[in-house]
Amino acid sequence: MKLNYRVAIFGLALLFGIVVSAPSLLNSSWGKKVTLGLDLQGGLHMLLGVKTDEAVKAHTKSIAASIKRFTQKKDILIDDLKFDQKSIDFTLLDSDDKKAIEEYLKGIKGVTYAFNGEKVHIELTPKEIEETKKHAIDQAIETIRNRLDQFGLSEPLVAKQGDGSILVELAGIKSAEDEQRARELISRAARLELMAVDEDRAGRVYTMTPQEAAEYGDVILSDVKNPKVKYLVREIPIIEGDMLTDAHVGFDQNNRPVIDFTLNAEGAEIFGDFTGKNVGKRLAIVLDGKVYSDPRINERIGGGSGQISGNYTVVEAKDLAIALRSGALLAPIYMLEKRSVGPSLGADSIKASMIALVSGFVLVMLFMVLYYKMAGVIANIALIANLFLILAIMALFGATLTLPGMAGIVLTVGMAVDANVIITERIRELLREGVSIHKAIEDGYSNAMSAILDANITTLIAAVVLYVYGTGAIKGFAITMSIGILASMLTAILGTHGIYEMLEKRIAKSKNNHFWFGIKA
Structure with missing residues (x-):
């Protein structure tokens, strides 16, 4: 076995995930933790x-106040300044000041005005x-x-x-x-x-x-x-x-x-x-x-x-x-x-969500091991690292975990393992054709890359749109799904590739493709 840069990066990412997510998992008083949303902790x-x-009336009042300040500043004499819901009235005591008043009223957005002798009437437009x-x-x-x-x-x-x-x-x-x-x-x-x-x-x-x-x-x-x-x-x-x-x-x-x-x-x-x-x-x-x-x-x-x-x-x-x-x-x-959402209801939501997450996680891991053997174990290591990274990144940025966010994590588990399924199937196809272990691994990753990138990028775009235009629960779902997709790119592609490179000579020496990749003899 020989370490390579891919395994080194994967190992550091896994260590980062474990350390940063630990306060959230252990519910400790130190370190940054994932914040639970209303549906999980109550509120x-x-x-x-x-x-x-009332806003319209306040706007009218504000315009009336500005007219009063303007006339006082310019020493323009007015009397009987009054306003109601959407109009203002006052009396101009000196007709010589009409031009100055009119110039000022022209600068007020969204009003119409009329002079009736010395009386001035101002009204908000329907659009305003x-x-x-x-x-x-x-x-x-x-x-x-x-x-x-x-x-x-x-x-x-x-x-x-x-x-x-x-x-x-x-x-x-x-x-x-x-x-x-x-x-x-x-x-x-x-x-x-x-x-x-x-x-x-x-x-x-x-x-x-x-x-x-x-x-x-x-x-x-x-x-x-x-x-x-x-x-x-x-x-x-x-x-x-x-x-x-x-x-x-x-x-x-x-x-x-x-x-x-x-x-x-x-x-x-x-x-x-x-x-x-x-x-x-x-x-x-x-x-x-x-x-x-x-x-x-x-x-x-x-x-x-x-x-x-x-x-x-x-x-x-x-x-x-x-x-x-x-x-x-x-x-x-x-x-x-x-x-009010009580803490007990939030605790029930967490319990139900954890049952769904753990059961889904365990079933996926069991399937991968039973069907792909050691390749499934390697995929499961990447899957565990992926979960740690999701929690760590959410804790680091103070993100809120909601019930839909938990659903996003469950969905990410399936998406993360999907990339490993595609890669492993490509490797198995090449091994059946009789190519060497080294070529099967390298070409397997190369052939699978376009499909994995297409799927992840399109899903990431959808998640970004959900976050930008969604609210509340939708944002929580989008956040966890986005983090999960990005984390899976690191763990499922870079991490597993590095592990295969590290074990390549052992795999080739054993000549047991059934044990390593689940290929029937």
Whole structure:
């Protein structure tokens, strides 16, 4: 026996597979491990709906706020600025400013506008409304995914389902407390707004109706700590959450958790200008429609930073900071369906999958040994190495193993041994023709290569397509199948070839083709 480079590579690959997959197989506390999916370890399954009409209203409100900022910056006098679901109205006090207003409105995408004397009416186009609704769903998916990533969950599934629903699967959520935290983090709008308090009418807030407040361009909000405390604030905010660049947990002078936030350059400029012009007045810090504080402005505030204080724990403050950093939801979301998958059900799935995998594996190995003798044993060595490599690569990259992923491994077992069947049959054909062992092995691999490559490459292409366009369970199946195909190319082609080369002289000397390849005399 003489070692060759093929056996050396195969041996290193097998060693790598055993060492890296060991923590997953032994369930140890050290090393990287394969993460089990929702169907294997239990967790939370949710189907969420999105209130897209609210996204349209928020978009309209944002346009109204931008118009207000533009007119203030250019010293254009307007009055009675109001908005509803999809339109904005205001009065232009100086007709000389009409051209400047019109030029600005031309630059706003997806709106139509009309002048009726000094009255200006702006409306979202039907196309813009549809695009806003679609964007709200896409943005909700991305925002929820970002929040859950920062929450620390391993590979949460967040995907669009149907026209307007969002599927969320969180593996490893076992306690009611973790479930509640995850649900609150997902559903929290995290819409931060800095709104001016209407000092002229603030004293009437407890006797004023919401309809009367709306006539003045105001809205009545309640205090986050005490819902009985009311505030009358301007409906169009000074600063919106999309100007936020960072939010993190800090502590006030009493060592209570607070949220320190930072604004972008535009927000900092607007914040500085507003506070400079409104010294002595109050500015309400509003989060998700609740007033957290209403500090009085003592001087111009530059730097674009602020603080949100409230009666919450460090964990709640951390989750709030995550929600703010990952961005506000453009539209509220609501629960359509929720179910918990218990760890016991996951354990049953693992047990059933392992029975299928082990039984399939053993039957394949038995067939190979009984039919191909020692060639079958060599093929089985490659098959074992293939399984170790699949687990090792999944553990190395932190991939999630799901129930369909287990099915992908079972399928890979069949595909991996198929390559060895083709190679062994080619070798047997050549040996029957009376060629030497060396030529039979070399030509056998050469003749089988095109068929093996064609089959593996086409299957790999299908797996890649499944991964790119599939979701959840389909991705899990595609991942394990892809890894298995690539691993089998190494073990079944390179590894077994090297073993045959190493044993070639012994095989030739024994002259027992039945023992080595199962050829009947």
